Amino acid sequence: MAEELTNLLISEHHPMDSLLRQDRLPHIWCSGCGLGTVLTCFVSALQKLELDLNKVVIVSGIGCTGRAAGYLNLDGFHTTHGRAIPFATGLKLGNPELKVVVISGDGDLMAIGGNHFIHAARRNMDLTVLCVNNFNYGMTSGQVGPTTPTDARTSTSPYGNAEHPFNVPYLAAATGATYVARWTALHVRRLERSLIEAMNKRGFSLVEVISPCPTYYGRWNKMGDALEQMKQYHDHSIIRHRTDPAEADISLGGEIIVGRFVDEDKPTFCDLQREAVQ
Amino acid sequence: MNDNGILQGDFFIDGDTACAEAAICAGCRFFGGYPITPATEIAERMARRLPQVGGTYIQMEDEIASIAAVLGASWAGQRAMTATSGPGFSLMMENLGLGIITETPCVLVNVQRAGPSTGMPTLAGQGDMMQARWGSHGPYEIIALAPSSPQELFDLTIRAFNLAERYRTPVLVMTDEAVGHMTERVVIPPSEEIKHYPRRKPQVPPSDGYLPYNPDPDGVPPMACAGEGYRIHVTGLTHNEKGYPATVSVETQRKLVERLIRKIRDNRDDIVELHEDQVQGADVVVVAYGISARTAARPVRVAREMGLKVGLLKLVTVWPFAENRIQELASQVKAFVVPEINMGQIALEVERCAGGKAQTILVPHAGGGLHDPDDVLEAIMRVSRWNREPETQNSKPET
Amino acid sequence: MKLWRKPLDQDRVVVPHGEIHLILERCKGCQLCVTYCPRSVLEMSNLFNAKGYHPPQVGFPGRCVACGLCAMLCPEFAIYVVEV
Incomplete structure (x- = not known):
């Protein structure tokens, strides 16, 4: 059948394969899920960064995004729900040579792991956190979460969400993150650049990616198929660098302010600890 | 203090401090903790001492984060520990399970206080012994040691680090408030006399064919750490030898769980440490651990002075349980007397192993103090009397 | 490609072509x-x-300019472009 596809060359390998655990592909993510695209951007950023890949460690929590660590051909840790950041903290302090990146979802990082998130930001722990926000718990089939917009429907908010959501960049900035950016999964080039900047940052850096969950969140909220949902997020987004993240709330069907909100320098936990002890 | 910052000599220190110093002697260079009575002194000592030996102390936001950070530090190549008490121990149960399934060497000290819940923060208890065994969900085997003096807390903390590396598993030091806060002479031997079991490293260079969970013949896989080029994948999901999730493979689950259990159960002879005092030929054996083994010494002596044949069996290793020895003794003795500062936990294990061949008499204590030696003596005398007058065995014990 | 004015360097710029x-x-x-x-x-x-x-x-094979956006967007690591 393959030869019937017109003008395509059929290959066995992809240029990013060396950074992937090919024996685990295809991944578990649904067709049209933004996670695969985010992972591609991450791999692309890694290829452009001049890092010793043997020293790059990925730590994930639990959930759809939590599976990211398992697809990258790097040292990867798939920890317990919400505990990726404290586990990553131990890794970084145990061996400061490591470049530790946490890739996890909004439910994992903001609900069950919310306390760890704010404290790692407060300490300015030298970690990069990539938070993929799909506004619901996808792995358990679409329940309401800490970032679900007010009024949005999910399987556990069937009458509409009665809670106010977290504004992730605002939370990160308020608690001390030194680099904060937000993009949608369709802003691939900008996302890649932000990931490069975040990983080059000494200190706690956060990149939030708004990503479609066509299977659950999109369906509950009548957002059409994966493509339409992806397009809607992109169309509703407004790039406003350096904007006050307090103004970057996300409402159901409303605009999504994206961009690089915070980029500053301050001493990390390790810097201050070293200074204090000497 | 030696040039390398490690203590040596005779000291008059409390159990918690001895525990911290032992960790440093054992090569521990990472402590992640959260203050909690009566374990706080361990964190305080580590906060002061670790920077002096090139280690890192971090006070985490809670006990969940503390043990998560300890696991992370272990995977970064460090010997790492945390210390807590009941409420914090409860919070650590989740990631204790992660440590077990990912086979992460580390040490967790529980300075037990009286519970349940917040209970009596400043007073002793031994109510977490079954939680130590079964507190995290799922089937597993655990190693738990129970010291009964500051010196023993020192010695067993070092042993805990070595067992953790030897069997690649979290090891629990189940001490209690009385031992933690007791100030006594503690001898810290010269560094060169302290045994270190080094981390077992892979014998092959990084390659595609490397299997991070392929065990040595004794069931323990060598451990490649983060940053060593092996590109390991470590997950709390059921995983195969490659470390990859196999969440619907019943066969992989069976193999993994059986290995995790057998690597400890099959090595009980190495792990289980017992101190026996006149157990051979005794009619009654007092089975005790931790501070209760110490309070039991006096009633045992008094009973012997009264002419009773009483032995004292101290469980230095509580988990895995000394099944074989208790079974053996059950056919030789008339009864076991088990004093513990809870309402009956290890007594259940003793009773199970005795298998009806000998009586098991619990001497409970609800917590907040130590046993009155007379309560233990009374139990010894009561069962000794049964032996001489068998017809009274079924009658209600006098009060 | 239609242009509303002729760029000064049009003769020197070679539009790349990609093979998918x-x-x-x-x-x-x-x-x-x-x-x-x-x-x-x-x-x-x-x-x-x-x-x-x-x-x-x-x-439309002739149109590809090897920008690589398809590869960046693909969630499956299934498509890529080689500049020829």
């Missing part, structure tokens, strides 16, 4: 590559891969 590669069995038919190709090079095929998804095919 597909790893057929990784494709989940999400259509991101087809939808967002800035030069509308790709189209959906009517065929199925082994998993039952429709993979894309190249409708």
Whole structure:
């Protein structure tokens, strides 16, 4: 059948394969899920960064995004729900040579792991956190979460969400993150650049990616198929660098302010600890 | 203090401090903790001492984060520990399970206080012994040691680090408030006399064919750490030898769980440490651990002075349980007397192993103090009397 | 390409051309590559891969300028472009 596809060359390998655990592909993510695209951007950023890949460690929590660590051909840790950041903290302090990146979802990082998130930001722990926000718990089939917009429907908010959501960049900035950016999964080039900047940052850096969950969140909220949902997020987004993240709330069907909100320098936990002890 | 910052000599220190110093002697260079009575002194000592030996102390936001950070530090190549008490121990149960399934060497000290819940923060208890065994969900085997003096807390903390590396598993030091806060002479031997079991490293260079969970013949896989080029994948999901999730493979689950259990159960002879005092030929054996083994010494002596044949069996290793020895003794003795500062936990294990061949008499204590030696003596005398007058065995014990 | 004015360096700039590669069995038919190709090079095929998804095919091979956006958008590491 393959030869019937017109003008395509059929290959066995992809240029990013060396950074992937090919024996685990295809991944578990649904067709049209933004996670695969985010992972591609991450791999692309890694290829452009001049890092010793043997020293790059990925730590994930639990959930759809939590599976990211398992697809990258790097040292990867798939920890317990919400505990990726404290586990990553131990890794970084145990061996400061490591470049530790946490890739996890909004439910994992903001609900069950919310306390760890704010404290790692407060300490300015030298970690990069990539938070993929799909506004619901996808792995358990679409329940309401800490970032679900007010009024949005999910399987556990069937009458509409009665809670106010977290504004992730605002939370990160308020608690001390030194680099904060937000993009949608369709802003691939900008996302890649932000990931490069975040990983080059000494200190706690956060990149939030708004990503479609066509299977659950999109369906509950009548957002059409994966493509339409992806397009809607992109169309509703407004790039406003350096904007006050307090103004970057996300409402159901409303605009999504994206961009690089915070980029500053301050001493990390390790810097201050070293200074204090000497 | 030696040039390398490690203590040596005779000291008059409390159990918690001895525990911290032992960790440093054992090569521990990472402590992640959260203050909690009566374990706080361990964190305080580590906060002061670790920077002096090139280690890192971090006070985490809670006990969940503390043990998560300890696991992370272990995977970064460090010997790492945390210390807590009941409420914090409860919070650590989740990631204790992660440590077990990912086979992460580390040490967790529980300075037990009286519970349940917040209970009596400043007073002793031994109510977490079954939680130590079964507190995290799922089937597993655990190693738990129970010291009964500051010196023993020192010695067993070092042993805990070595067992953790030897069997690649979290090891629990189940001490209690009385031992933690007791100030006594503690001898810290010269560094060169302290045994270190080094981390077992892979014998092959990084390659595609490397299997991070392929065990040595004794069931323990060598451990490649983060940053060593092996590109390991470590997950709390059921995983195969490659470390990859196999969440619907019943066969992989069976193999993994059986290995995790057998690597400890099959090595009980190495792990289980017992101190026996006149157990051979005794009619009654007092089975005790931790501070209760110490309070039991006096009633045992008094009973012997009264002419009773009483032995004292101290469980230095509580988990895995000394099944074989208790079974053996059950056919030789008339009864076991088990004093513990809870309402009956290890007594259940003793009773199970005795298998009806000998009586098991619990001497409970609800917590907040130590046993009155007379309560233990009374139990010894009561069962000794049964032996001489068998017809009274079924009658209600006098009060 | 239609231009409203002739760039000064038009003679010197060579517009690159790309050749599109597909790893057929990784494709989940999400259509991101087809939808967002800035030069509308790709189209959906009517065929199925082994998993039952429709993979894309190249409708207008001459248009590809090897920008690589399809590869960046592809969630499956299934498509990439080689500049020729």
